Amino acid sequence: MRLGRIAVWRHLISLIACAAAVLGAFLPQSAIAGPRMQRLTLVVPAAAGGGWDLTAKAMKTALEREGLVGQVSIVRYPGAGGLIGLSQFVSRHRGEDDVLLIGGLVMLGAAVRDEAAVTLRDVTPIARLTGEWSLLAVRQDSPIRTVADLKVALKRDPAALRWLGGALGGPDQGLVWQIAEQLRIPLDEVTYFGRAGGVGSAIR
Template sequence: MITRQRPTVRVAAGLVAAAAVLLASALGVSAQWAPKGNVSWMAGAGPGSGWDTTARAALQAMSAHKVVGHPVTVVNKPGGSGAIAVAEMVNQHKGKNDVILVTSLPLITNKIMGTSPYGYKDLTPIVRLAATYYMVAVPANSDVKDFKDLIARLKKDPKSVSIGGSTPPADDWAAAMAVFGGAGLDVTKLKFIGYDGGQVAAAVLGGHVQAAVNTVGEFAQHVEAGKMKPLATTGPEREPKFQSVPTVKESGVDVVFMNWRGFVGPPGMPKDAVAYWRQKFGEMVKTQTWKDLRARYSWADAFMADGFDRFLDQNATLMADILKDAGAFKKK
């Protein structure tokens, strides 16, 4: 039997639907925004760097679990320890919703050190994804016995050992300043050689530096392959992968140093876009793929959405104090 809906019923249904829309509007509820085309995830360093690896790992986890249904492209914009990418975000992408930046400590230290006019307050905080600690390492054939031996040599002659890390004021440079400054060394006298983030390990393996500081994740594969000798790590406890490697604190230097990894948007990024990415990254960090990738790269779980802006304020204060104490700069 075929029945026909009477006009009065259709009108009533239409009125109910309209009322629902009006009620939702009054309550501030709307359909969730989502990108309609390609989204760019910008990394302020080259392929293989910490930022690049973070972005591609997050994208891998999202893709594997179909967290997003639109294309995402990782775009590398190396230079100035991330300062070039930050400047592009501020000057070219204000108010946009289709580009975000993977970042970390240099977003803070670049501003503190005056190597960039822009800092985290010029951008839109989205999420903190993970935390990383650092490793002090030497080539496998080095005659440096351990971390204490390295410090003793540097105290005797600060330029006796060349030390590699990312170009100042990148995160592993800041870690080096904190570690060696905490050991009582005048960091301004050290023979520090800066590289693009992805090139630090290559500098150690190629014999271009005699020691280096970088994230545990970026040195891990070379340590496991027997090509690097780890001396110490900067976490509060020994790294799960490297239980035989003492912490800096265990080795007599009272320093614990962490870097965070996260995403920020351009200045004035629409609130619905910020909410969208916070939800999607929140879903992503719960996936098994992301957990496996965190373990592979030695990243600690540190997800934060609400409160990320307050964390950045606190981190900026902490970093200014660390760098000042290390003698890396003088406040004006």
Template sequence: MRRSTFLRTLAALSATGALPFSAWAAADIKTMIPANPGGGWDATGRALGKALQEAGVASSVSYDNKGGASGTIGLAQFVNSSKRDPNAIIMTGATMVGGIIASKQASQLQAATPLVRLMSEYQVFVLPTSSPFKTMKDVVEQMKKDPGSVKWGGGSRGTTEHIAAVMIAREAGVDPTKVNYVAFRGGGEAVSSILGGNVTVGGSGYTEFGEYIKAGKMRAIAVTSDTRLKGIDAPTLKEQGLNVVIGNWRGVHGAPDITPDQRKALIDGIVKATKTRAWQQAVEQNGWTPALLTGDEFGKFVEDEFASLRATMAKAGMI
């Protein structure tokens, strides 16, 4: 068979979902990262891409960063341009769900195909080491005196760090609508603003702040987990009298309208990738908590997340 004929045959089989997994693995995997470079979504997407290649699932992986509006800009582009593409994936997570709720827009996430929840990551709040404040108590006391004087920096509105900041205010007896939250399009922008003293306190996953904490440029003052996190020398908010626990999950969705066989191939490939050394190293280095959930179970989890986050945000006065 001539090479050109062979390639056309492969393309036809792929379009019908008839390709075996090994043939699908030879394709380029196109990853939409709905955030600017340097943040948690970016780190997760690129770590997954490396693991997919190490696992032999993909011969190559390309990335498209499209930041803004808690990932919903990238989501809209993905849903509209990737229909029935069995090799297209998008990174998703609690931040995206929160952004959809906060913006009161229709959820395009329902059009994408739920594949795998990869892990969860709690938030860490940091101060630049040059800050006159040393603890979360210092930050809260200042917020009680003058809520607007404390600038909370983080991702787009509706992210878990935004929700956590509003919950902290509510727990401290401060009107949550008075929280001065400064939203950034990506982790890189947030880091620069924190180090430059343009915001009072920053919030995000350890992925964004880890190297700066280790280098002594940032001081971790609180984590949003129920118990202390391994490798992070910071107390929980609960330890500091603030009953706030909130985490961020990250997962992967496929394109709209792919076939059941194509969906299964993607799920199997991603699960295989999570067993590689590359992925395990990323999990350890970034302080992620594995939370594998696949297929319809993951889809049901996302539906429940919409209800849960909507209730949390309503209680915090965000919607």
């Protein structure tokens, strides 16, 4: 497991290093040799250890290693699917050109779900750095072994299946809703439990 995490960490740093090199073309050129920016603050709207935090850490490593930024700081405002951090970013750092917010689909979904006053419409997108695959998994003793089995079970009794995944309003729940919509199943008949950092799964 540790070796796997190291491999993922190195891959993420490499990916963001490439993005950092591209972004570097848009950073102001320094009159002297050295970093193009002296300081940069990355705002993470989540607790330490999550995907957004790991992305920020990888960005810090890549930007400093490539000499694009002298010092990168990370601040965290966890809670409410990223909405607390989004609100803090907009209210505290409006107009500051040395502060970036890390975010994603969970934040978008949370804003829609909670009818938030501050949304992603209040910020300016800069770059997409990462993406992710959606995954469906069941327990080893589950009678559901294939997607076809899942469709049959959902059509027969949607409420008999419990879905466990990431935060409410995030991409995991979005995947579940897409599956239900494709099968013409009312969303209020789908039971979904959201947990921060979870993986989408159907459980009998």
